[in-house]
Amino acid sequence: MSEVDREVADLKGPAAMPRRNGELVFNQPWEGRAFGMTVALRESHPFGWESFRVRLEREIAAAGPADDGTRYYERWLAAFEQLLVDEGLVSSEELANRGDEYREGVRDEVF
Amino acid sequence: MSHEHPHEHGHAPLSDLEARALAIESLLVEKGLITSDAVDRHVYRYEHDIGPVIGARVVARAWSDPAFKDRLLADGTAAIAELGIESPDLHLEVVENQPGVHNLVVCTLCSCYPWYLLGLPPVWYKSAPYRSRAVIEPRAVLHEFGLDIPDETQVKVWDSSADLRYLVLPERPEGSEGWPEERLAALVSRDAMIGTGIVAIPEAVRP
Amino acid sequence: MNEAHDLGGQHGHGRVVAEKNEPVFHEPWEGRVHALMNLARRAGLFNLDEMRRTIEQMPPAEYLRASYFERWLDALERLIAEKGGEPIKPSSSPTTRPPLDAHFKVGDQVRTRNANPRHHTRLARYARGKSGVVELIHGPYPLPDVRAYGKALTWQPVYTVRFRAQELWGGEGDPHDSVSIDLWEEYLE
Numbered sequence A: 001m002s003e004v005d006r007e008v009a010d011l012k013g014p015a016a017m018p019r020r021n022g023e024l025v026f027n028q029p030w031e032g033r034a035f036g037m038t039v040a041l042r043e044s045h046p047f048g049w050e051s052f053r054v055r056l057e058r059e060i061a062a063a064g065p066a067d068d069g070t071r072y073y074e075r076w077l078a079a080f081e082q083l084l085v086d087e088g089l090v091s092s093e094e095l096a097n098r099g100d101e102y103r104e105g106v107r108d109e110v111f
Numbered sequence B: 001m002s003h004e005h006p007h008e009h010g011h012a013p014l015s016d017l018e019a020r021a022l023a024i025e026s027l028l029v030e031k032g033l034i035t036s037d038a039v040d041r042h043v044y045r046y047e048h049d050i051g052p053v054i055g056a057r058v059v060a061r062a063w064s065d066p067a068f069k070d071r072l073l074a075d076g077t078a079a080i081a082e083l084g085i086e087s088p089d090l091h092l093e094v095v096e097n098q099p100g101v102h103n104l105v106v107c108t109l110c111s112c113y114p115w116y117l118l119g120l121p122p123v124w125y126k127s128a129p130y131r132s133r134a135v136i137e138p139r140a141v142l143h144e145f146g147l148d149i150p151d152e153t154q155v156k157v158w159d160s161s162a163d164l165r166y167l168v169l170p171e172r173p174e175g176s177e178g179w180p181e182e183r184l185a186a187l188v189s190r191d192a193m194i195g196t197g198i199v200a201i202p203e204a205v206r207p
Numbered sequence C: 001m002n003e004a005h006d007l008g009g010q011h012g013h014g015r016v017v018a019e020k021n022e023p024v025f026h027e028p029w030e031g032r033v034h035a036l037m038n039l040a041r042r043a044g045l046f047n048l049d050e051m052r053r054t055i056e057q058m059p060p061a062e063y064l065r066a067s068y069f070e071r072w073l074d075a076l077e078r079l080i081a082e083k084g085g086e087p088i089k090p091s092s093s094p095t096t097r098p099p100l101d102a103h104f105k106v107g108d109q110v111r112t113r114n115a116n117p118r119h120h121t122r123l124a125r126y127a128r129g130k131s132g133v134v135e136l137i138h139g140p141y142p143l144p145d146v147r148a149y150g151k152a153l154t155w156q157p158v159y160t161v162r163f164r165a166q167e168l169w170g171g172e173g174d175p176h177d178s179v180s181i182d183l184w185e186e187y188l189e
Helices: A003-010 A029-044 A049-062 A072-086 A092-103 B016-030 B036-049 B053-064 B066-074 B076-082 B128-136 B138-144 B181-185 B190-194 C028-042 C048-056 C060-065 C068-083 C165-172
Strands: B091-096 B101-106 B154-159 B164-169 C109-111 C131-142 C155-164 C178-184
Touching: A003 A029, A003 A049, A003 C028, A029 A072, A029 B016, A029 B036, A049 A072, A072 A092, A072 B016, A092 B016, B016 B036, B053 B066, B053 B164, B053 B181, B053 B190, B066 B076, B066 B091, B066 B164, B076 B091, B091 B101, B091 B154, B101 B128, B101 B138, B101 B164, B128 B138, B128 B154, B128 C165, B138 B154, B164 B190, C028 C048, C028 C068, C048 C068, C131 C178, C155 C165, C165 C178
Parallel strands: B091 B164, B101 B154, B154 C178
Antiparallel strands: C109 C131, C131 C155, C155 C178
């Protein structure tokens, strides 16, 4: 079992990664990228997995009891953004500006 | 090296979430913290290398290639070896669902399971309810999984009590004619390969 | 052994519950136990039949109460206690499979013995003293009843025998259904 598998297993209860029939489910490609990025960053810049997990659980809890799990990766993305800012790896300004560029279609998606 | 990122819409505007995900990835790559290849690797591993996807590939090949299917049914171990899949010391027996025949696999004595094709078994497969009831009331168990088997259909239960492992070859769904193997494999669930499910084309995908 | 693991046909265990978003392991320790058991077996500390036999030796009430990996952990502890002092037999020693010498052929009507040994066996209670038809022939494979005690291997053909549901369960069985079970030759007569 790799480090990544252990960390995936560490996400439990409402924070558990969505699965169908034993397989992880990414409903959109960006969801897979969000997952892949988080674990890729762990390899190169070992942030405490605990700190990500706590942020994820907080995002899910903040979404309220009516949250049915279909927006799981939205919560993941938000938790990851917070972690990046808190770790000083990216600034919230950078994230906002870059996001705008993609939304407005002024930046090439190929990089 | 440039990296093309998959997303649903071609040249249509990106959703807010897609934009945010791209923003993060591009920034982290620029700062030298990750590579897109590393991201690919992690996604690929979970989507392709782990779990039932391996069995699904076998099923998709059998549906697409009748000669392979014949070899698979005659000698499962040898046939999957053609696809580079090893079955450590355990002979594979593939049992085919057909109109009038539905197969269901269980291990009443412990939890024998073709893990090299399906990953690790789910808790329910190893549980007392499944192990006790699959052999004596398979139709009731299947009903709990949302499958109602017609009266005249024969339900064949396979109790993996020795060194053989069983894989159910589900019926190919109508409407999937001409589909490439990768697309077919994406339809096949773990439960369909145990016998507690069947393969159907999801509503959203039907033309 | 007629113990709690032999669950086929028992009543009262309730609905099959499939957990939503079930993870591969529920706790990190489960993953470690899974790895340890497989590694210890591959290193030759014990074989698969010894492992199963040890799991089955858990007292029935405990067996039913325990989770799957709790049983594994308990068995691993007992296997180490049982085997820990012995020199490890390398599991990589090649075992040549003898030629298959099957006494029954596909299509033969066979009957399972009504045997109730105290030792480990792979003839489930629900299938003892029943008539069926040979569907497939495999092997030979080492008899678990012997291999579970570390004794010299006894190779026998294994038959997939199909039993009509009504043969196994009487009137409770569906007339259209069958159960196929894999049985070593000495389980049959």
